Amino acid sequence: MKPFCIDTNVWSGPGGNILKEALRQEARALHQMHQPPASLREWSAMRGRIRRKLLDAAGSFPAPPALELREHGTIKLEGYRITKLTYQSRPGLRVSAHLMRPDGPGPFPAILNMHGHWAQGKIAARVAGRCQVFAREGFVVLSVDAIGAGERGTFPNKFEHHGRQGTPLFSIGETLLGMQVYDNMRGIDLLQSLDYVDGARIGATGASGGGNQTMWVSALDPRVKVSVPVVSAGTFEAYVTNHNCMCETLPGGLQITEEWGVLGLVAPNPLLILTALREGIPAFFMQEMLRSYADARKVYALYGKEERIAYQAPDLPHGYWPEMQRHALGWFKHWLTGEASALPRALPVVPEFPESRLMCFPGKSRPGELISLRDYVRLRCGRCRKEYLALKKISRAQKLKGLRRLLRLESGPAFQHCSAPVRGEAGGMLFEKFTVAPSPGALVPCLLLKPRRKTPGAITIALHPEGKLSCLKEPTAQAILRQGRALCLADLRHTGETKWDHPDSKEHLPSFRAELWLGRTMIGQWVKDILAIRAALAGRGHGRGGIELLAFGEPALAVLAAAALAENFDAVSVEKLPATYVTPQTPPAQRYSIYVPGILQWGDVTLIAALANCPVRVRSLANHSNKILSRPEHLAWLREARKMAGRTGRRMQIT
Numbered sequence: 001m002k003p004f005c006i007d008t009n010v011w012s013g014p015g016g017n018i019l020k021e022a023l024r025q026e027a028r029a030l031h032q033m034h035q036p037p038a039s040l041r042e043w044s045a046m047r048g049r050i051r052r053k054l055l056d057a058a059g060s061f062p063a064p065p066a067l068e069l070r071e072h073g074t075i076k077l078e079g080y081r082i083t084k085l086t087y088q089s090r091p092g093l094r095v096s097a098h099l100m101r102p103d104g105p106g107p108f109p110a111i112l113n114m115h116g117h118w119a120q121g122k123i124a125a126r127v128a129g130r131c132q133v134f135a136r137e138g139f140v141v142l143s144v145d146a147i148g149a150g151e152r153g154t155f156p157n158k159f160e161h162h163g164r165q166g167t168p169l170f171s172i173g174e175t176l177l178g179m180q181v182y183d184n185m186r187g188i189d190l191l192q193s194l195d196y197v198d199g200a201r202i203g204a205t206g207a208s209g210g211g212n213q214t215m216w217v218s219a220l221d222p223r224v225k226v227s228v229p230v231v232s233a234g235t236f237e238a239y240v241t242n243h244n245c246m247c248e249t250l251p252g253g254l255q256i257t258e259e260w261g262v263l264g265l266v267a268p269n270p271l272l273i274l275t276a277l278r279e280g281i282p283a284f285f286m287q288e289m290l291r292s293y294a295d296a297r298k299v300y301a302l303y304g305k306e307e308r309i310a311y312q313a314p315d316l317p318h319g320y321w322p323e324m325q326r327h328a329l330g331w332f333k334h335w336l337t338g339e340a341s342a343l344p345r346a347l348p349v350v351p352e353f354p355e356s357r358l359m360c361f362p363g364k365s366r367p368g369e370l371i372s373l374r375d376y377v378r379l380r381c382g383r384c385r386k387e388y389l390a391l392k393k394i395s396r397a398q399k400l401k402g403l404r405r406l407l408r409l410e411s412g413p414a415f416q417h418c419s420a421p422v423r424g425e426a427g428g429m430l431f432e433k434f435t436v437a438p439s440p441g442a443l444v445p446c447l448l449l450k451p452r453r454k455t456p457g458a459i460t461i462a463l464h465p466e467g468k469l470s471c472l473k474e475p476t477a478q479a480i481l482r483q484g485r486a487l488c489l490a491d492l493r494h495t496g497e498t499k500w501d502h503p504d505s506k507e508h509l510p511s512f513r514a515e516l517w518l519g520r521t522m523i524g525q526w527v528k529d530i531l532a533i534r535a536a537l538a539g540r541g542h543g544r545g546g547i548e549l550l551a552f553g554e555p556a557l558a559v560l561a562a563a564a565l566a567e568n569f570d571a572v573s574v575e576k577l578p579a580t581y582v583t584p585q586t587p588p589a590q591r592y593s594i595y596v597p598g599i600l601q602w603g604d605v606t607l608i609a610a611l612a613n614c615p616v617r618v619r620s621l622a623n624h625s626n627k628i629l630s631r632p633e634h635l636a637w638l639r640e641a642r643k644m645a646g647r648t649g650r651r652m653q654i655t
Helices: 016-033 040-058 125-136 162-172 176-193 209-220 259-266 286-302 322-337 373-389 396-406 468-472 475-482 509-517 522-539 555-565 605-610 631-647
Strands: 070-077 080-090 093-102 108-114 140-144 197-207 226-230 271-274 309-312 422-426 429-439 442-450 459-463 486-490 547-552 571-575 616-618
Touching: 016 442, 016 509, 040 176, 040 209, 040 259, 040 286, 080 125, 080 176, 093 125, 093 176, 108 125, 108 176, 108 209, 108 322, 125 140, 125 322, 140 176, 162 176, 162 373, 176 197, 176 209, 197 209, 197 322, 209 226, 209 259, 226 322, 259 271, 259 286, 271 286, 271 322, 286 309, 309 322, 396 555, 429 522, 442 522, 459 475, 459 522, 459 555, 468 475, 468 486, 475 486, 475 547, 486 522, 509 522, 522 547, 522 555, 547 555, 555 571, 555 605, 605 631, 616 631
Parallel strands: 108 140, 108 197, 197 226, 226 271, 271 309, 459 486, 459 547, 547 571, 571 616
Antiparallel strands: 070 080, 080 093, 093 140, 422 429, 429 442, 442 486
């Protein structure tokens, strides 16, 4: 039989940028709500609140274990030496690093260096080169590999970018941002443990992602006395709908403060911001930096220390170029060694080494405790899952309350309004095209297809991560129409007609980051969309024969959550449902939209299914690589879901 076809577009022109602009407007409003205080007393109270909330959002900061410093070779040079080492950050988690020490007894001032998005980490030529410059000029320098990069990436002979690998950290209640901050704090512990370092004179610097970390560690650790973040200062507002890495993403960050507030936490310690005049990343453009700089300067003024904050904008592209190193060296010389001027200094000539010579472990193996980000996520996910499966009795009410909190679902009306329908007929089916507004600025286009019969039957709301057209092409959706049943196709936010232009839109990456910065989750927003569609249909007198849900891929998680949190759905059917939030060692291939901060501390997908208030049919399950589970794996998943339902005191209707 020929597949049913219809123009699934509801809008006469592109509409994705409406949602994009709504997100930007919300970010602008939040930016305006964060204003510097007028007194030092007021700032002192605000400072404490901001710091506590930032630490809570960043993840866990456990009691530090012993450093267990281990050396892995030394390179002696004129006036300084490079020691390759590792130290323990969290229990069983080691950090690979370079320690560069000037000749002489000291005590010397020290600089903590953080690389940016260089897959090679600390051994990249321009990263190691600037550290040698500082060491040659009399500073002890500790240059660390960020988790997931350099020798903490995939081994052997491969380096991975830590953004994609680090996203599953959200599931276990961690963030890449917080993991790096903690590793860097432990680096400061290391510097202060050395008898040839003056622990009261420690600076921090880095470029791009490393500059971002410079800001965060300087704000959250008062032991950093002088800071030079490079090509990384902007506004949190500018992060929304623009590009920034997962290591620069803080859930709900824009609800807590703006970037000036984080820079303000550095006060009254000296802070030099270096920005590239030819910056290519919108979030770090000169105008964005100046907005945060101006407000941070007001905080410094409350201390009477305006001379301690400054910026420079060399006519350069993104990077930590020699001209910027000259400015940083002058700033560190002035504030850490007491030299009279903070003007740029001439740079000494330093040698460049092959990357292999700078590696702690240049062969094809490394110690088991120097685990990669993938391994860390796998181990932590496994631990969370073990605790979840050990639950003997589950409070349904508490789990539903926890799920609503995790999805960041605020209370309020089911939807704001619904447009008048555009009616017609195609291929023997009646259709209605209409738009639902679940919240201000969010529009969900819907296409209702229904048979001519007068007797009302059930309506199936069908959802797909790529929108209505892809959903209509699915055999299951076609089968519903062939059976003469009603089908309502809808584009959830950031899909189909609501998808806004961005190179990474297909993976839902920019929309996921934007929602996260604004304090929400995409699954939670999709749940709200689903409830709004149902309310709109019911308000029009549709669905008197029942309303069912059908979803493919990532939206299947939202469908299960909606069926758990609401009692007015009659059945749920899902295909290619992500089977679990547990991530094994191989990198995830699912869209970013699935991630919910802290979900594995709450439970897993089987528990979401077990909490559904209606029968659930699981047609197929997908693993983290988007491969369909085998029949034995599928049956094992069903047994687990039924077991979890039993532990809530209910019998689950699942097939």
